[in-house]
Amino acid sequence: MAISMxxxxxxVLGPKTAKxxxxxxxxxxxxxxLRHYPxxxxxxxxxxxxxxxxxxxxxTVLAQVKKVSTRKMNRRPGTLTEVTVGDxxxxxxxxxxxxxxxxxxxxxxxxxxxxxxxxxxxKQFTHPDCHIITGDDDDWARAxxxxxxxxxxxxxxxxxxxxxxxxDDRRSLEQALDDPLPEAVRHRHGLVPLATALVQKHxxxxxxxxxxxxxxxxxxxxxxxxxxxxxxxxxxALEPGISRPRRGGGLLDAVDAALPFSxxxxxxxxxxxxAAELAREQPMNRLLQGEVGSGKTxxxxxxxxxxxxxxGQAALLAPTEVLAAQHARSLAAVLGxxxxxxELDGDPAGTRVVLLTGSQKAAVRREARAAVAxxxxxxxxxxxxxxxxxxxxxxxxxVVVDEQHRFGVEQRDALRAKGTRPPHVLVMxxxxxxxxxxxxxxxxxxxxxxxxxxxxxxxxxxSVVPVRDKPAWVDRAWARVREEVAAGRQAYVVCPRIxxxxxxxxxxxGPDDADGAPPEEQGTSDRRPPLAVLDVAExxxxxxxxxxxxxVLHGRMPADEKEARMRAFAAADVDxxxxxxxxxxxxxxxxxxxxxxxxxxRFGVSQLHQLRGRVARGRHAGLxxxxxxxxxxxxxxxxxxAVAATTDGFQLARLDLETRREGDVLGxxxxxxxxGVRLLSLLDDEALIAEARVEATALVExxxxxxxxxxLAAAVxxxxxxxxxxxxxxA
Ligand code: ADP
Ligand code: MG
Numbered sequence: 143m144a145i146s147m148x149x150x151x152x153x154v155l156g157p158k159t160a161k162x163x164x165x166x167x168x169x170x171x172x173x174x175x176l177r178h179y180p181x182x183x184x185x186x187x188x189x190x191x192x193x194x195x196x197x198x199x200x201x202t203v204l205a206q207v208k209k210v211s212t213r214k215m216n217r218r219p220g221t222l223t224e225v226t227v228g229d230x231x232x233x234x235x236x237x238x239x240x241x242x243x244x245x246x247x248x249x250x251x252x253x254x255x256x257x258x259x260x261x262x263x264x265k266q267f268t269h270p271d272c273h274i275i276t277g278d279d280d281d282w283a284r285a286x287x288x289x290x291x292x293x294x295x296x297x298x299x300x301x302x303x304x305x306x307x308x309x310d311d312r313r314s315l316e317q318a319l320d321d322p323l324p325e326a327v328r329h330r331h332g333l334v335p336l337a338t339a340l341v342q343k344h345x346x347x348x349x350x351x352x353x354x355x356x357x358x359x360x361x362x363x364x365x366x367x368x369x370x371x372x373x374x375x376x377x378x379a380l381e382p383g384i385s386r387p388r389r390g391g392g393l394l395d396a397v398d399a400a401l402p403f404s405x406x407x408x409x410x411x412x413x414x415x416x417a418a419e420l421a422r423e424q425p426m427n428r429l430l431q432g433e434v435g436s437g438k439t440x441x442x443x444x445x446x447x448x449x450x451x452x453x454g455q456a457a458l459l460a461p462t463e464v465l466a467a468q469h470a471r472s473l474a475a476v477l478g479x480x481x482x483x484x485e486l487d488g489d490p491a492g493t494r495v496v497l498l499t500g501s502q503k504a505a506v507r508r509e510a511r512a513a514v515a516x517x518x519x520x521x522x523x524x525x526x527x528x529x530x531x532x533x534x535x536x537x538x539x540x541v542v543v544d545e546q547h548r549f550g551v552e553q554r555d556a557l558r559a560k561g562t563r564p565p566h567v568l569v570m571x572x573x574x575x576x577x578x579x580x581x582x583x584x585x586x587x588x589x590x591x592x593x594x595x596x597x598x599x600x601x602x603x604x605s606v607v608p609v610r611d612k613p614a615w616v617d618r619a620w621a622r623v624r625e626e627v628a629a630g631r632q633a634y635v636v637c638p639r640i641x642x643x644x645x646x647x648x649x650x651x652g653p654d655d656a657d658g659a660p661p662e663e664q665g666t667s668d669r670r671p672p673l674a675v676l677d678v679a680e681x682x683x684x685x686x687x688x689x690x691x692x693x694v695l696h697g698r699m700p701a702d703e704k705e706a707r708m709r710a711f712a713a714a715d716v717d718x719x720x721x722x723x724x725x726x727x728x729x730x731x732x733x734x735x736x737x738x739x740x741x742x743x744r745f746g747v748s749q750l751h752q753l754r755g756r757v758a759r760g761r762h763a764g765l766x767x768x769x770x771x772x773x774x775x776x777x778x779x780x781x782x783x784a785v786a787a788t789t790d791g792f793q794l795a796r797l798d799l800e801t802r803r804e805g806d807v808l809g810x811x812x813x814x815x816x817x818g819v820r821l822l823s824l825l826d827d828e829a830l831i832a833e834a835r836v837e838a839t840a841l842v843e844x845x846x847x848x849x850x851x852x853x854l855a856a857a858v859x860x861x862x863x864x865x866x867x868x869x870x871x872x873a
Contacts, residue, residue, distance in 0.1 A: 145308075145318045147173035155304050159296075163304075166293035172318060175305060176340055179359075179820060180288035183346065184253075195234075195258045195265060202255040202289050202298045205229045207246050215239075227254060235266040251275045253287070255297050273299045286346050305344050312337065320853040322362050327837050333358040356821055357830075363822045364831050366857040368838035369848065371585035373858060375427075376842055378586070383425030383563045384454065386539050388417050392451035393492060393520070394444060396480050401440065408432075408594040409441050415590055416445045416568065420452075420540065426566035429584050432592030433791050434572040434755025435599065441592070442542045443473060445568060450493050450520035454539025454565075457522045459529070461545050463499045463701050464708050464724055469544070470497035470523040472730070484518055493520030500527050501701030529556050543569045572755060573748045574791035576799055578824040581831050602754055602764035604786040606742070608779065609771045619738055619767045620686035626736045627690055627717045631762060633736040635682065635720045636753055638744040640696045641674025673740045679720040687718055695721040723749065725756055732760030742768035743778045747798040750785045758789075799825055 145154060149172045152160035163169040169178055184204040195201060205227035212223040225236040225246050236246075236254060246252070256270030290301040309315060321336045328335070334342070334354050343355035388394065405413070412430065419426040432438045446456035458473075460466040473495050474481045480492030488494075496510040496519040513519035517536030522528070538560045569587065580589055607615045623633045679694045693716045695707050704724070710716045712731050719725070719734075723745075737757045742750060750768065757764035768786060772778040784797055822831070842848060848855035 145172055145314055147171065147176075147318055147320055149318070151175060151304075154307065159300065159304065162293075162295045163301075166296055167291070167301075172308060175301075176308060176344075177820060178290065178301065178305070179343055181291050182289050183286035183352070184289050185286055197258050197260055197265070199258045200256070200292075201258060202253055202292065203227075203229070203234075204251070204253050204287055204289075205234075207248050207250045207252065208233060210246055210248060227252075235261070235264060236270055236272075237261070237266055237268045239269070246272065246274070253289075253297075253299055255292060271297050273297065286348075286352075288344055288346075302344075309341050309344060312341075315340070320856060322366055322851075322854045322857040323358075324841065324851055324854065327361075327365070327841075328358075330837075331361065331833065333361055336362070360821045360827060360830055361834060362857075363819050364827070364834035365838055366854065367582060367819065367822075368585065368831070368835045369842060369854055370858045371582075372835075372839045372842035373848060374586040376847070378427055378564075379424050381425070381564055382423045383566060384539060385421055385423045386449045386452035386454050386566065387421040388448050389451040392447070393477075393480060394447035394451055396489075396492070397444060397447045397476065400476060400478065400480075403596065405440070406437065406592075406594050406596050408592040409437055412441055412590045412592060413444055416441070417448055420445060420448055420566055425564045426540075426568065427587050428568050429575075429580070429587040429589045430568055430570045430592065431575055431589060432570070432572060433574070433595060434752060435758055436572075436592040436595055438544075438570045438572070438592060439469070439472065440476075442544070442568060442570060443476065446521055446540060446542065449539040449566070452539065454537050455514070455517065455520055455522065455535050456540040456542065457524065457528060457535070457538060458542045458544060459524060459526055461526065462697075462724060463501060463525055464695075464704055465544070465729065466499055466523050466525050467497060467705050468708065468712075468729065470495060473521060473523065481521070483520075494518055495521045495523065498522060498524040498528055498533065499701065500525065500531075529560070535560055538565045540566045540568065543567070545571060572752060572791075574795040576792070576795045576824070578828045578831055579795075579799070581835055582824060585835070598761055599758060602758035602766055602789060604754060604766040604768060604789075606774065606779070606782045606786050607767050607769040608774050609769060611774055616769065617686070619769065620682070622765065622767070623687060623718065623736050623738065624690070626765070630733075631735040632711065632714060632716070632731065632733050633718045633738065634725055634734055634753075634756060635678060635718060635738045635740065636725065637675045637678050637720065637722060637740045638672035639674040640698055640722055641676030672744050675720050675722055678740055682718065682720065690717040691715070692718045692720060695719055695724055697722060697724055723753065725753070729756055731756070733762075735760070735762045736765045736767070738767045738769060740769050741771075742782055743770045743772045747781060747785055747794050750782075751789075751791055751794050754789075796825075 150160065151163060151170060151172065151174070154160075154172065155163070160170075163175070167178065169175050184202075195203075206229070207225060208228050209226040210223065212221050214220075215222050220240045223238040225238070226233050227236060228234075236256075252272050252274040254267060254270045254272055256267030258265055259268055260266065288298075288302055288305075290298040292298045292301065316337045319336050319340075323333065323336070327333075333339075336358070339355040339358040342351040343359060346352045346355070416426070416428070419428065430438055430441065432441075442458065446458065449456045458466075458469055460469055477492060477495060479487055479489040481495040482488035483490055483492040483494050485494075494513055496513050498507065498510045498514070502510070510519070510522075511533055514522050515534040515536060522533075522535075524533075575584060575589075607619050609616055623635075626633055675694050675696050679692055682688075682690075683692045693707055693710070695704060695711075697704075699707070707716070707719075708729070711719050711734075714733055735757050737754060739745065739750065739753060745753070754764070754766040757766060766786075768782050770779065770782055772782065774780070774783065781797070785794060788794060824831075841851060841854065844850070848858060
C-alpha cells in the first residue's frame, strides 16, 4: 500500500483503532503516529523502578508474573484474583475481580498498564491492561521495549504494534517520508537519515541509537522552527516601510535638553541603534529587553520624538490602563509645553500627546481620536485596544509596545493595516529572555539589551518570610513597613487575588495574573484559597498598620478610581497600597521602598522579579519580602530563596525556564504538537538551536529560498506559531 505522511491512519490501522487513536491521543495521520515518540524505554531487569511510582500515576510497567491466587471474596459474591508481578528488584500487586485475566501464568513476562492505587499500604493496579509477551513476539527479544504515552483505550503496546507496521515496510516508509532536512545540512552535522532515525527512536537496540535518533529528530524540529522565523524576517524585510531619519532642532533635541539626568551608556547605545534603524526604509522589528528600572521609557520616548520630527506619529501601547495613564502623565511631564502644541500654553514646535483608553468618556475619546486622525497628535498613548478599535492614524510611523508580551504575529498584521506602509515596531520587556527563548519564541525580532541601571540606585534586597517556620517574622515584616513609612517612604503589599466584593464572578486581575506557580504545584485542592487584597487590606487597617493610610488597587475597580488611587499613591497621599499584580508592570513610584508579597509561592519567578522592580526605582534602598507558607526545604521554598538570592534577571529567567516545561514555553500545554516541538529542549539544546538558526537563515536567503526545499517549506507552512508569546505571560 502506498502511504504518505498525510495518509489517514484509518487506512493503515483500520477504522476502529484509528478512531480511538484520534479521539484519545489526537493521532490522525501517519505523520502523527511516527512523531508520537516513546516516553521512555523499558529494559528487562532494570525495567521500571516500581518503588518510584506515585499513587495516581498512570503507568506501564514491564514485569514478570510471580504469583497468582484466586479466592472467594468474604463480604460479597464473586472472586478476587491477586497477581504479584515483579521486575527483580521490587514487586507489586495486580487485582482482578471475577476471573478476569485469570489466565496469567507464573513466569510469564508482560506489560501491565494501569493507574497506581494503594491497598493496605501496598501499591497495586486494579484491573490493569495486560499484554503478555509470548515467545513468538519478536518485541520481547528486544533489549529495550518502547513505552508510549498511552490513553485509556490505546495502550502503549497498541501504539507499538501500529508503529511497527509502519516501520516494517522500510520501502514504503522511505517513500512516505518528506524529509525536511536538506542532505547537505544533514551531512554537515553528521546526522542519520530520517527513516533510520525513526526506526532507532521507535525500536532501538541500544541507548546510542536513541541518542543518534534524538539528535537528528531535534534537528528537524529546530530547523523547521528557525526556517519559519527566518522566512518571517525576510518577508518583513521585503515589505518596505517609511524611513524616519533624525532631524535636528525638533522634539528630540528638546527632549534631550529637558531630561533631568544624563543617559546611561546603554541607553545611548540602544538609542543610536534605534535611530539608525528608524532611518531605514526596512521596518524595524526590535525587542528591547532591559532590567526593571533600566530606563526603557526614555529610550522609547527618544525614538518616538525622532519619528515625530520626521513627520510621522508614534503610538505607545501599554498592557493596562493604569500603565497607559502613567505613561501619558510622565511623557507630558517630560515634554512640558512641547507636548501641548496647539494649546494656549503649548509650544508650536512640539506635538500633542493624547491618551486613548477604553474607559474614557465618549466626548474625550472622540476628541482624542480626531487628533490622531488629523495628525495633530504626534504621540498617542493607549492600551492594546487601540489597535483593535479601528483608530485611524494620519501617518503611523512607530509603535512601541511596552511590557506586552503577547504581541504576536496577528497584532503585527493588524498594525500593517494601519498605514499604507508597515510602521516600525519596538517591543519592550523587563523580563529577561534566555538566549534560546530569544532565538525561538522571539526569533523573528532583533534584540537589544539594556543591562545597566542608572547610577545612584539604592538597589533592592529580598528575603523570604516563611510563615510556618518563623511566624514571628511576619510581625517583623509589618514593623519594617511601619519604619519605612515613618521615614517618609511608601509600601506595596501584593496579593494573588482580589477577594469577595460581590460574592461571585471571576476573581482574577491584570493581564499577567495567571497563577504563575509551576504546573506540578497547582491544582492541589486541599490548599486554602490565595490571600485576597480586600481581606489583607482589612486586616492591616484594623491590625498591624492601623496607624497608616492603607488603600487598595485592583482590576475590578472602575478605571477612573484606579487612576485616582494610583495618582494618590504617586503623590504620597497613601502610605500602603494593597494591590494585585496590576502593579507588576511598569508602575513607577520612586518613593515606594518596601514590597511585601503575600503567598509569594503563588507567583512565578519572573513575576516576582517584576514585582520587586517596583521598589528599586529611586535613590533609597528597596526591600522585598516574600511571605509564604511553603517550608524552606520544599522545591517552592527553594525557588523563592533563589529569587531572593539574586537580582540578575537573566539568571532568574533561566531558573524560570527550568521550573517550566518547554511545552508551556512555546504555548499551551499541548502546543508541542502545534509548534512541532516534541524533543527539543530550550534548556539543553542551545547549541543545536543556534546552529539550526544559522543553517535556516542561509537556506531562506540563498537561491530561491525555501522554494528550493519543498519539504522544508511544507513543514514551515504547517507550523502554527501564532500562540508563541505565552512564554512570558505564563511566567
Ligand atoms: P523601565 O525600564 O523599568 O521601564 P523606566 O523607564 O520606568 O524603567 O525608568 C525607571 C526610572 O528611572 C524612571 O523614574 C526614570 O525617570 C529613571 N531614569 C531613566 N533613565 C535614567 C538615567 N539615565 N538616569 C537616572 N534616572 C533615569
Ligand atoms: Mg517600563
